[in-house]
Each structure stands twice: as structure tokens, then as C-alpha cells.
Amino acid sequence: MKTGETILSVKGITKLFPGVVALDHVDFDLRVGEVHILVGENGAGKSTLSKCILGAYVPEQGTITLNGTKKSFKSPRDALKEGITAVYQEFTLIPYLSVAQNIFLNREYRKKNGLLDINRMEKESRELLKLINCEHLNVSSHAKDLTIAEQQMVEIAKALSFHPQIIIFDEPTATLSEREVGSLFEQIRKLRASGIGIIYISHKIQEFTQIGDRISVFRDGRKIATFGIHEKSTEEIVNMMVGRNISQVYQRNPNLYSGESLRVEGLCDYKEKVKHADLVVNKGEIVGLAGLVGAGRTELANLIFGIDRRKAGKVYLYGEEVLGKITPGKMVRRHIGFVCEDRKSKGLALKDSVAWNITAVSLRQLFPHGLIRYKKIKNVAESYRERLKIAVPTVQRPCKFLSGGNQQKVVLAKWLSAHVDILILDEPTRGIDMGAKMEIYELMNQLSLEGKSILLISSELPELIGMSDRIYVVHEGRIVHECKRGSAEFNAEDIGAMMLNVYQDAEGKAEWDE
Amino acid sequence: MNKQLSIKKWKIFKLPPVIYMLLCLVIIFSIATPQYLSFQNIKNILMQSSTLMILAFGQTLVVLTQGTDLSIGAQVSMVTVAWITLARKGVPLPVGAIIVLLLTSCVGIINGLLVAKGKMPPFIATFGMQNVINSFTLLLTAGAAVTYSSNIFLIITESSLFGIKAPVFIAAGIFAVTWVILNRTKFGMGIFGLGGNPEALALAGVNTVKVTVKAYAYAGLLAGVAGLLTACRVESGQPTAGAGLEFESIAATLLGGTSMREGRGNVTNTIFGVLLLSVVRNGLNVVGITAVYQSAIIGIIMLSAIIIDSLARQSQERN
Numbered sequence: 001m002k003t004g005e006t007i008l009s010v011k012g013i014t015k016l017f018p019g020v021v022a023l024d025h026v027d028f029d030l031r032v033g034e035v036h037i038l039v040g041e042n043g044a045g046k047s048t049l050s051k052c053i054l055g056a057y058v059p060e061q062g063t064i065t066l067n068g069t070k071k072s073f074k075s076p077r078d079a080l081k082e083g084i085t086a087v088y089q090e091f092t093l094i095p096y097l098s099v100a101q102n103i104f105l106n107r108e109y110r111k112k113n114g115l116l117d118i119n120r121m122e123k124e125s126r127e128l129l130k131l132i133n134c135e136h137l138n139v140s141s142h143a144k145d146l147t148i149a150e151q152q153m154v155e156i157a158k159a160l161s162f163h164p165q166i167i168i169f170d171e172p173t174a175t176l177s178e179r180e181v182g183s184l185f186e187q188i189r190k191l192r193a194s195g196i197g198i199i200y201i202s203h204k205i206q207e208f209t210q211i212g213d214r215i216s217v218f219r220d221g222r223k224i225a226t227f228g229i230h231e232k233s234t235e236e237i238v239n240m241m242v243g244r245n246i247s248q249v250y251q252r253n254p255n256l257y258s259g260e261s262l263r264v265e266g267l268c269d270y271k272e273k274v275k276h277a278d279l280v281v282n283k284g285e286i287v288g289l290a291g292l293v294g295a296g297r298t299e300l301a302n303l304i305f306g307i308d309r310r311k312a313g314k315v316y317l318y319g320e321e322v323l324g325k326i327t328p329g330k331m332v333r334r335h336i337g338f339v340c341e342d343r344k345s346k347g348l349a350l351k352d353s354v355a356w357n358i359t360a361v362s363l364r365q366l367f368p369h370g371l372i373r374y375k376k377i378k379n380v381a382e383s384y385r386e387r388l389k390i391a392v393p394t395v396q397r398p399c400k401f402l403s404g405g406n407q408q409k410v411v412l413a414k415w416l417s418a419h420v421d422i423l424i425l426d427e428p429t430r431g432i433d434m435g436a437k438m439e440i441y442e443l444m445n446q447l448s449l450e451g452k453s454i455l456l457i458s459s460e461l462p463e464l465i466g467m468s469d470r471i472y473v474v475h476e477g478r479i480v481h482e483c484k485r486g487s488a489e490f491n492a493e494d495i496g497a498m499m500l501n502v503y504q505d506a507e508g509k510a511e512w513d514e
Numbered sequence: 515m516n517k518q519l520s521i522k523k524w525k526i527f528k529l530p531p532v533i534y535m536l537l538c539l540v541i542i543f544s545i546a547t548p549q550y551l552s553f554q555n556i557k558n559i560l561m562q563s564s565t566l567m568i569l570a571f572g573q574t575l576v577v578l579t580q581g582t583d584l585s586i587g588a589q590v591s592m593v594t595v596a597w598i599t600l601a602r603k604g605v606p607l608p609v610g611a612i613i614v615l616l617l618t619s620c621v622g623i624i625n626g627l628l629v630a631k632g633k634m635p636p637f638i639a640t641f642g643m644q645n646v647i648n649s650f651t652l653l654l655t656a657g658a659a660v661t662y663s664s665n666i667f668l669i670i671t672e673s674s675l676f677g678i679k680a681p682v683f684i685a686a687g688i689f690a691v692t693w694v695i696l697n698r699t700k701f702g703m704g705i706f707g708l709g710g711n712p713e714a715l716a717l718a719g720v721n722t723v724k725v726t727v728k729a730y731a732y733a734g735l736l737a738g739v740a741g742l743l744t745a746c747r748v749e750s751g752q753p754t755a756g757a758g759l760e761f762e763s764i765a766a767t768l769l770g771g772t773s774m775r776e777g778r779g780n781v782t783n784t785i786f787g788v789l790l791l792s793v794v795r796n797g798l799n800v801v802g803i804t805a806v807y808q809s810a811i812i813g814i815i816m817l818s819a820i821i822i823d824s825l826a827r828q829s830q831e832r833n
Binding site for chain 2 (some may be wrong): 076077094095096097105110114115116118144170302
């Protein structure tokens with residue numbers, strides 16, 4: 001096949017889940033030798049589409065045509081046989097098997113006596129790794145001894161072992177450092193040049209122009225548009241994703257600040273994910289932490305809140321140093337709240353009721369004598385249900401039945417009921433719909449008006465820039481820049497460059513050297 | 515060159531702590547009693563540990579799949595009783611041996627199905643099985659030991675090569691087989707996969723139920739072998755012959771550094787785990803410490819071994 005010919009064409013695909021139309025008559029096509037980017041918010045349908053192509057989901061309607069012939073895949077195996085494979089964000093390697101064993105998992109070579117032919121598997125693995133310039137990897141070492149980037153290369157080698165026509169990359173750079181991203185892109189370009197069609201799912205706007213040829217934007221289960229990568233500006237793409245103008249989404253009215261609330265000096269951890277972090281958050285201020293995934297933002301927040309142990313450094317609250325071991329319990333007693341990234345496993349007790357979750361942190365404050373009265377719990381929960389407009393028929397309902405946005409509101413209510421003064425928000429709007437997002441932004445504004453401080457971690461740059469008064473940029477564990485709202489560099493492009501640590505200031509010289 | 519050296523050094527430190535503990539204990543005991551390190555005593559230790567060794571190899575496979583098998587001790591008791599009872603009913607010993615091995619393999623298969631298909635926690639499934647088997651054993655014997663005499667028992671327990679007795683060779687042979695299964699077969703890859711990343715294993719199209727069932731069946735088969743050896747040693751069927759062995763085999767497996775969660779571990783280190791337990795018990799006897807204190811000392815040594823192991827791992831991760 002020649003470059004530019006259509007290899008895969010999807011027509012009118014519809015996929016229903018209980019209560020949701022995940023894909024609504026979507027058309028899509030992929031050409032030989034192109035990188036086609038799928039972009040959209042969580043739940044927009046891009047992952048569902050890729051799973052239909054991979055055979056993991058069977059669509060209710062529509063056709064998938066590969067090389068001119070119609071296919072209906074019943075399982076990933078069917079798709080694999082046709083040369084469609086994927087590299088996932090979460091790795092599928094088995095930690096205590098060797099690289100070679102992982103590559104040939106369930107397609108092992110065996111000797112005549114039925115035992116594994118380790119030599120042959122290792123030899124072919126070396127050849128596959130050589131294709132992607134990773135011949136330095138030891139094919140007999142355990143997968144868990146590799147770095148994340150190396151593991152990803154093994155995943156790619158594994159994908160190549162199927163002689164694929166199409167590879168789907170699902171947010172492959174989510175856990176990579178900048179240098180690793182560079183070499184990943186190099187490999188992807190090579191695959192593209194060898195005539196493989198590549199579908200690339202990503203959230204990171206700054207990646208699109210580096211790697212993509214065409215781009216398809218998804219929203220609410222529909223494909224909004226497909227166009228060449230240089231045909232539209234970043235802002236236009238973002239507007240298409242969110243379905244409205246960004247300036248309407250983010251409304252931030254900075255307040256007059258009166259003194260600092262949180263100060264961190266020289267904070268380091270044992271895993272070397274955070275290196276000498278200094279930061280200040282003032283009363284009534286929203287401070288953003290920008291950085292790539294894996295840059296150390298969550299780790300920094302974990303250190304401040306005492307989830308991880310600090311190696312060195314000091315934390316001050318309202319000018320007073322927190323002495324001794326920092327623990328979450330201690331921080332909660334000092335009115336600090338932490339909305340963590342993983343709402344379902346760490347933020348909520350999913351099987352427990354909304355009321356239980358809302359009062360989980362404030363029980364000691366509500367009932368200083370130790371005996372609990374359920375009526376009071378219910379009343380408190382009801383008041384927050386009204387205030388945050390949590391859509392739930394009764395506060396007795398278990399949280400697992402709530403939508404992502406409403407679950408997040410429960411998490412926020414939990415901290416509000418504990419009367420926190422400083423709130424750390426780690427990806428507070430991940431995976432929730434636009435309406436709930438805007439309500440959360442409104443709440444953040446409200447809190448800051450009351451003089452409360454917010455430390456906001458987000459991977460969505462428009463959100464960070466839209467909501468923060470100041471932004472610290474974290475790169476490989478260090479805070480490398482600080483920018484204030486209103487300054488010249490307070491825009492997506494410059495901050496994006498700072499996150500990659502390639503930012504050059506007005507004089508044109510690198511401001512930070514590694 | 516320099517770099518290679520440092521990697522080699524690092525590998526020495528990566529040996530499981532159980533080996534260092536074993537060395538320390540051997541040194542302490544041999545200082546306390548000069549005859550401790552005699553050939554005779556070493557032979558004794560190996561002989562005493564052969565049954566537990568065989569059980570622990572099977573247990574290692576099960577633990578690697580994120581499971582535990584609490585029924586293998588009861589299976590040992592059942593095998594001794596069933597084999598002898600069959601013999602008393604006129605079934606030739608070799609035929610009876612095959613029958614009981616099939617029986618314990620089936621018990622293992624049921625365990626595996628309960629865990630993999632029934633989605634029961636391994637602890638509960640195999641604990642239930644333990645109780646069922648114990649009842650069955652008591653039914654067979656009405657609670658008393660059954661005896662039978664045959665020179666086959668003596669041949670199996672007493673024949674020796676270079677002064678080392680047959681059960682030790684049997685354990686060594688089973689070690690070799692288990693090592694090959696774990697490291698050179700598809701089944702072995704499945705076991706590491708079940709422990710380390712079961713979703714990925716299923717995604718690769720591996721039948722995880724089959725792997726689990728095979729692991730428990732193998733543990734059952736080895737429990738059968740261990741039961742036969744026990745019966746040969748005591749020349750009778752004892753309804754409590756295997757009581758407590760399930761926990762000792764788990765302890766030995768964990769002492770060897772096999773993890774109950776991450777699919778980490780290997781059967782070689784299990785040998786050292788078993789030896790640690792045997793060396794302590796034997797040493798305390800040789801030194802002359804009464805049974806009253808023995809349990810406490812063994813318990814403390816086991817706890818400290820596990821704590822040291824977990825501390826060592828934590829510091830490794832931190833570096």
C-alpha cells in the first residue's frame with residue numbers, strides 16, 4: 001500500500017452503554033503512513049472508538065472497513081489477526097517475567113520437548129528491540145527492573161511482533177519525561193515512515209503539532225471535525241473540545257490578599273521525585289502547579305499533606321512551622337484539605353452513602369463528645385447537597401451510583417464540612433462533565449473570596465491559566481518557574497514550554513539549565 | 515570493568531536475607547555445640563526437612579498466584595490414613611499410592627476451581643477444604659492410627675546413596691521439576707503473570723482459571739507425595755500427621771522471599787526458608803532447649819526474618 005491511501009475506514013459507528021450514547025454515528029478514516037490524533041475531553045468517545053477498532057467493544061451500528069474489506073471484530077484477538085494492535089497508557093507487562101517472555105506472552109516458542117525456547121525468544125526480542133533502537137535493553141532482565149520509558153519500548157516491540165498495519169497509542173506520554181517523549185516520538189515517526197497507520201490519543205495540546213498529521217476532535221460521543229494539523233490554532237481546537245469559548249468557562253476575579261497561609265521551603269522526598277521545592281500560597285489566592293504528568297506535582301502535594309515522608313524541608317502554616325512528622329491527621333486538624341487525583345479509590349468510600357462521605361472528616365468537629373447522632377449527619381449532608389447542587393435523590397445513597405461530577409462535589413463537601421482554610425486540589429475536574437466543571441470553578445472563586453487558599457494541580461493548561469492567580473511550573477521534581485497572572489508569559493504557549501523546560505525568555509537565552 | 519564489579523557486589527546484597535539468617539544461626543549453633551556441624555547432624559536436618567520441602571515447593575507456586583493453600587497439611591494426614599487403610603483392605607501399596615496421588619490432585623483441582631471460578635478468597639476456600647478433609651480422615655479411622663507393616667516403607671526411607679537417604683533425593687528431584695515448571699514452561703509464565711499482573715495475563719489471552727487450577731492441583735499432588743513419605747516414615751496412618759504443616763510451608767515460602775502480592779519469588783529461595791525452620795528446630799534440640807521455649811523462639815525468629823526482609827526491600831526501593 002502506498003502512503004496516503006486509506007487503510008481503515010469507519011462509518012456510522014454507534015456504541016451504547018446503559019444510559020449513555022458513547023459513540024453517536026461516528027465516521028473516521030486512517031491513512032497509510034499518518035499519525036492521526038484523537039482528541040477530546042474524558043468521556044468524549046475517543047477511547048470508545050479505539051476500543052471498537054481494537055475489537056474490545058462490539059458496536060451496535062456501523063461498519064469497519066480494513067483495506068477495502070468489511071470486518072466485524074468480536075474480540076481483540078480478531079483485530080490482532082488483522083494487524084491492529086495497541087500500546088496502552090497502563091502497561092501490560094508482567095513484572096517478574098523477562099523482557100523476552102513478556103514480548104512473547106501466550107505466543108511462546110517451545111522446543112520439541114515442550115519446554116520454552118528461551119534462546120529463540122530472546123534472539124527475536126533483540127531483533128525487535130533493534131528495530132526501535134533499543135538494542136541496549138537486556139532481554140533477560142525482569143520487566144520491573146526497567147524504567148517506565150523502557151517498559152514502553154518493550155510494549156512497542158511487543159506490538160511490532162504482531163506485524164501490525166495499525167497501532168493505537170493511548171496517551172503514551174502520560175508517564176514519560178520530556179527526553180523520553182522525544183525518543184518515543186522519534187520511534188513513532190519511524191513507524192509512520194515504514195507505512196504503519198497510527199492512531200494517537202492524547203490530551204496534551206503541545207504534542208499535536210510535534211507528532212500529528214491529522215486530528216479528529218470528539219465531544220459528547222460525536223466527532224466534531226477532522227482536519228490537517230496546521231489548519232487550526234490551538235485555541236480553536238480547545239474551543240471545539242469544550243464546545244464553547246474558553247473565556248466563558250473560566251471566570252476568575254482575583255482578590256486582595258492579606259498575608260501568606262502556606263509556605264514550603266526546600267521540600268525533598270526519598271524517591272527523588274521532589275527536589276528542594278519552595279512555594280508560597282497567600283490567603284484568598286489560587287495557586288496553580290503546572291507540569292507534565294510525572295513531573296512531581298502530585299508527589300509534592302503528597303509531601304505537604306504528609307502522605308509521603310519528607311527527606312528534608314519545612315512546611316509553614318500561617319507563618320508557623322509544622323513540627324515533627326507531618327501526617328494527614330495533623331494537617332486535617334490544622335484545617336488543610338486534600339482532594340486527591342484518584343477520586344474513586346482514595347477520595348471516596350464508594351460503597352458508603354453520600355452523608356457518610358460528607359461527614360467523614362468532620363465527625364470529630366460535629367460530635368466532640370464522641371457519640372454520633374445520625375440526624376445531625378443527615379442535616380449537615382443535606383445542607384451541602386443544597387449548597388453544591390449535588391444531584392442525588394437522597395443523601396443515604398451510596399456514592400458509587402453518582403456521576404463523576406457529583407462524586408467530586410461530595411469530595412469537596414467533605415472538606416468544606418471540615419472547615420478547611422487551605423485546599424489542595426489534584427486534578428479536581430478530571431473525568432467530569434462541563435456543567436459540573438464550571439460549578440467547581442465557581443466554588444473555587446467563592447472559597448477564595450472567603451479568604452481560603454487553593455493549591456491547584458491540573459494537567460489541563462487552559463484550566464490552570466483560567467483559574468490560577470499564580471502558577472509554579474514543575475519540571476522533573478524542581479520548581480523551575482513562577483508566573484503571575486497578567487505577566488507576559490502567563491499564556492499556554494510559554495507555560496507549555498516551561499513544562500518541557502525549553503522556555504526562553506525575551507532575551508532569548510535559556511533561563512534554566514539542567 | 516569497574517561498573518561490572520559494582521553490579522556484582524549489588525547482586526550479593528540482593529540475596530534474600532534468609533540466607534544470612536541461616537548462616538548466622540548455623541554459626542551460633544555450631545559454636546554452642548561442637549557436634550552440630552557433624553555430617554550426621556546435617557544428614558538429620560536434610561532428612562527432617564524433606565517432607566516440608568516438598569510441601570513448600572507446591573505452596574510456593576500457589577503463593578506466587580496470590581493464593582494460599584491451607585489444605586495441604588490435612589491432605590498429608592489423609593494420605594497416610596487412606597494409603598494404609600487401602601493396604602489393609604488388600605490394595606497393593608504401589609496401586610494405593612497412585613490412587614491417593616490422584617485423590618489429592620483432585621482435591622487441588624477443587625481448591626483451584628473454588629478460587630478461580632468461585633471467586634472465593636483462597637484462605638477461605640482452602641480452610642474449608644482443610645476441615646472437610648480432616649472430617650474425612652477421622653471417618654476413615656475413627657480417630658485412631660492405623661498400622662500396616664511392609665518392608666517397602668523401610669526401603670523408601672532407609673536406602674541411601676553416599677550416606678544420604680532416599681527422601682532427600684526425592685525432594686531434590688521434585689525441586690528440579692518445580693524449577694523447570696516455573697522457569698521453563700508456559701504454565702510457569704502464567705503463574706508469575708497471575709501474581710504480577712493478572713489483567714495483563716488475561717488480556718494476552720491466557721486462560722487464568724486453568725493456570726490457577728493447575729497451581730493448586732500441583733500443590734495437591736506434592737501434598738500427596740509428602741503424605742506417602744510421611745506414611746513410610748511412621749509406618750502407619752496418623753490422622754494428625756500433617757497438622758500445622760500448611761502454615762509451616764507458607765512460612766517457609768514467605769521466609770524465602772516469595773511475595774503474596776506481586777508475583778515475585780522463586781522456588782530456590784524456598785529451600786532456604788525450609789532449612790531455616792529445620793535448622794532452628796534441630797539446633798534448639800541439639801543445644802537442649804525445652805519444647806516450652808522452642809515455639810516462642812521459632813516464632814520470634816520467623817517474625818524477625820520477615821521484618822528484616824521487608825525492611826531490606828523498602829530500603830532497596832528507596833535507593
